Each structure stands twice: as C-alpha cells, then as structure tokens.
Amino acid sequence: MHSDRRTFLKILAGTGIATALGSNNSALADIATLRGYPDQFGVLVDTTVCIGCRRCEWACKDWNKLPDQKALREYEKDQAVFQKIRRTNADTFTVVNRFQNPRDGSKHIYVKKQCMHCYEPGCASSCFVKAFTKQPVGAVTYDASLCVGCRYCMAACPFDMPAYQYYNAFTPEVTKCTFCFDRITKEGEVPACVGICPVETMTFGKRTDLIDLAHKKIRDNPGRYVNHVYGENEVGGTSWMYLSAVPFNMIGFRTDLGSVPIPSMSKPFLSLVAPVFIVIPALAMGFYSFKKRRDRLVEEEIKQALEKKKEGK
C-alpha cells in the first residue's frame, strides 16, 4: 500500500504539471492575440455636431433587423425619449441621449452611444467559451452559437454595453452593436449609422488617422473642444472615440476607467495556475512522506519499548 501510494503520487504530480503547463501556455498565447490591430478601423464621434435626429438609431435597427422598428419620420418626431437617459437594450444596439449644455442652456448636447469595440475588450477576456472575437478590422463580434448565457461579459464590460434577451426563454442572446461587421468588411462600406447621419457627426476610418484628426480638430478649435479624445486611452483604447465641448463626465461618460486594458487585470492571476500545480503537489508529497516517517518512527519506538519490556521480564 505504501509504495502504491507513492507511485500514484508521482503519476499525479506528473499529469498535474503537464496539464497545468499545457493549458497555461495556450492561455498566454491567447492573451497575446487579444491585443489590438494597428490597422484597424474606428469611428470618431463629434458630439458638438450631432443634432439629435436619431436617424442613426433608426438605421441601426433597420440594418440589423431589430424589433419595434418604426418609420423614420416617427423616430425623428419622438422627442419624449430624451426625458430619460437611456441605455442600450436587447432591441436597441445604439441610443442617442440628450444632456444639458452647461455652457449654453439653450443648446442641448446629444450623444450617441454603442459598444466601443475596445482594443482589448473586457467582454472577450471574460467569456469562458470565446463567444467574442476581436476582428482585425476592429469590430468585436459575438457568436451566439457558443454562448452559454452566463452574462459575465455584461458584468465585465466597463461601458455597460452588452444587453441580454431576458424575455427569450430558450435561446436568449447577448446583444450589442456589431460595428456593422458585415458591412465594413465589404470594400468601401461604412456602418449604417455613420452612413445615414445628415450632419456627419461620425467619421469612419483607420483608427490611427482618426486620432490624428481628433487632435487636429482640438488644436484648430481650442474653444470648441475640451482637450480629451475619449477612447484614445480609456481602458487601453477603443475603436469608437469621442470629441466633446464639455468634460466627458457631464455627458454620461465615465472618466474614472483608467487606461489599463481590462483583460490585463486578471493576467497575473491566470499565470498562477501552473505554479500551483507544481508547488502544491510537491509540498503535499513532502508533508506526506514526513508524516509517514514520523508515524514509522513512533511505531518503531513503541516496538522497541515493548521488546525492552519483554527482555526485562
């Protein structure tokens, strides 16, 4: 029994290390592939231009065949939606919200929101079945055929963007802006919302060019914009970026997110896996043989004592 156990321990330790190293290597490799793509596309949203017509919302619903679609006219007429700050939901991938303008009370600020298509997306690093993919064009796409519906991605998105089909009992999906992946991978096509905007609030292009453009705009119009391109560095950078006339926290953006990509938060922990499978079995074996030895010594002592007693008799 004794030696049996020892061989078993050896085998166990061997497989433990092998599995740990195996899985860990691929884990590291995968994190590396989550890094962004330098040539990817992006969109620059200039919130000082937007007139709040909500055509972009309409175009999004239209292109993605989302439910509750109304005629474009009705969309433009409906100002009541601005009473409340809305967020994206299962049937709406993008929303336009209205904010008070602290500089000029007579003018409102309209802000279109959708998934930011992060450079290193929190949603992708949270998903335990890899339902999200950061595409080389910049879009972060979702594959419903893999999703288990744990909703960790929703919890892990720093912008609270993914929504869930809570009222779909059997095949619920996580929903979010797709960056019109199907459109932008075709030559020359831009996302539906970008295409429909009557005042060119949004500029679609190479992300690096957009960053240059944004800084140029700020430089050329110092009175018009605050000196901050939202999305340039937030959580490591996002594909969608914003310009604003007022500090971003006044128009519904979180300015406390920092510039560290969300996936890197859990990297140190993930790298612990292999060491644990090496160190713990080793320690355990050490403890165990120590214990065995101690037990044997005690046994021998007892035996010797007994023999002495016998001899003494």
Next chain:
Amino acid sequence: MDATAVTTEFKPTWVQEKLFLGMTFKEYLRSNYTPFNAVAAFILAIGIPVIMYRLIYGLGPSTNLSDNNPWGIWIGFDMLCGVALAAGGFVIGTAVHLMGMKEYGFLFRPAVLTGFLGYLFAIIALTFDLGRYYRIPYPMVVSWGVNSVLFLVAWHVALYLGCQFVEWCPAIWEWLNLKKLRKIFVKATLAATIFGVCLSMLHQSALGSIFLLMPEKLHPLWYSEYIPLFFFMTAIVGGLAMTIIESMASHRIFSQHIKDHDPAHLDRVTIGLGKATSVTLFAYFFMKAVGLAHGNSWSYLETAYGYWYLVEVLGFVLIPAFALMYAVQNNRVRMVRGWAIVVVIGIVLNRVNHSIIAFNWHLAWADRYVPHWMEVVLTVTVVTIGILTFQWIMNRMPILYDHPDFEPEKH
C-alpha cells in the same frame, strides 16, 4: 427520527434494508411524517413550480435581473456562498490526509459529503441562472475560453466535484457492501485529496478573481488586487466554521448512528477548529488592512459604504477572531460554536457585498438590483433539496460511524 422497530420474524429485503432503513414501505412512509419533512414539503410545493416557471418563461419574468445588473443572488448567494462554505472537505482533507492530524479523521467523511453536496447544489442553482442552461458543458467540450477566469472556475469546480466524489465513494461502497471497489477508492483518496487541494486553492481564489475584471463596478473598498487571496482565506474560514457547525448539528441529529459517541472528543476537536478559524481570521484581517493601504482607499471609510465595510470587517472578522481566541483559551466549546455561526454569516455577507451590495455602486438607486421573490424561493428550494439529500445519505451510509464490516480508513 426513525423508529427501527424490526420484529423478529420480519426479514428485510435488499430494497427494504438499503432504501427503507430496514422497514417495510408502509412503515417507512409513516416514519417520514415529521415536522421537518412537512416544512420541506411545503417549500417544495411552492419551489418546484417556480423552477418550472423559470425554465419555461425565461429569466425576464422570474427575476429582477437587468442589463445593468446581469448577476443576482443565484450567483451572489447560491454560487459564491455555496462554494465558499463547502470548503470544509478541502480544509479537513488537507489536515487529515496530508498533515496527518489523525484526531480530525472522523470529520473527514461528513466534511467531504457536505463539500460534495455543497458544490453539486451550487452548480444546480447555477444552471437556473444560465440563459442557455442546456449548454452547461460547452466550456468543457465545445469551446475553450482560456483567457477567462470563469473558464478556470468551471473546469476546476467540475474536476473538484469529481475529486470529492472519489473521496466520498468508500462510504457508498461500504453501504452497498462492495469490498473490491471500496479498496480501490480508499487508495485513490490520497491522490484525490492532493489534486483537490490544488483545484480548491485555484478555484476558490478564482471565484474572487472574477471581480478583477470589474474595477469600475465594484466599490473601491472591496475591489483589490488581493481579491483572489481574500477569497481563498475566507473560504478556509468558511470551511472551518461550517465544519464546526455541521459536526455539532450532525452529532445532535444523527446521534443514534454513532455507537460510541464521544462528546468530549468532539469538543476537543471543535476547540482545535475554533483555534484555526481564529488564526485565519486574524491573518485575513491583517491582509484586509494591507489591501486597504495598498489601494489607498481610506477616504471612503467615512461614507455610508465605508460604515458598511467596517461592519463587515470589524463585526464579522475582527470581533469573531478575538471572541474565538478567548473561547479557545478558556475552553468554552459552546462559545466556539456560537461564534462559528457569526463567522459563517460574515462569509455570506462578504460574498453578497462583493456581488450585490458594493457592486454597481455608481448606479442610481432606481437602477439597482433587489431580488425578485421567485429568485428567493428558488434559492430556498435548492437549499432544501440539498438538506434533504444530506439527510437521506446520512441515514443510510456510514458517514458518522465506521462500518462494522470494514477496517477503518487509514489516514
């Protein structure tokens, strides 16, 4: 609980012997008319339709979950608390099998059984939370999201469930009188324990690491780079405290099973467990202070969240640590047991704070999450089924006593 009135002529069949505790079916049914079972039946009568409602109509109508609050008490309580409080199997297994603390040996089987059931029912509760519960094996067999901490949790919890099953198996084979199988599984116990220690260390801390991805959602007083370590330490505390409570309860409720029930021995062991709990609590408190200093979140202490944080850390960590130390030094067993209950409440509070109360703290109150009554009922139902299963097994298998036909397991 059950009257074992076996008349001399009556010779029980295998089914009667193994399943009906040596009674005829009728007698067995009658023996189940107890107040406890009545309460359980009442809970199931409400709970099972609720479960069906959830499965048929989806999460929307049966929960208060929303796009801003994707996780509720099924994750925060059932999963996080369930797994932390089921750590007893791993803690006692390490002590008995690896460190050779023989005097704790008799706790091993009950601890492993509670651990196994704790995990099993946490997973069952989790299934109801999953939007597509029928895809629960996906992270194992279809697609590996190896970057995800949750992937680690899923795998390790599944493997660990297997380990605990192996550790529990000798008791099953003794019950069914399968000598050969039993021998094999007794040998496998040590391997299962070592593998289980690795898995436990990782998934207990991984459960905390889930929150590492949400620095912007979890209140700074709770968010820390040390979350994995905190979750690991509190799991040990939870395992120890639950073992104290569980051993007290079982030795009371199932005392007729234990031939030479030795309360003095149990008391001695309880004191030992109390001491370990106290030490771990002190270490945890110290680490929490280091975490606070590291995150430099002192200023938050003077807010409402700060007071709540202090309630958790002082009221349910530091005070119990001192109280347990006092109880151990003065050999006050009842006091140890009482404070073990406080400690367990503290663990629950800690997990619920992370997942619900300090979570999404930047949201307006109107957008915050409060559980739906069906969520609560489902949770209570799953816990009830868990307790009934525990009782069913305790009444049949040699968990609290050594089976007379077998040599006791060597630890």
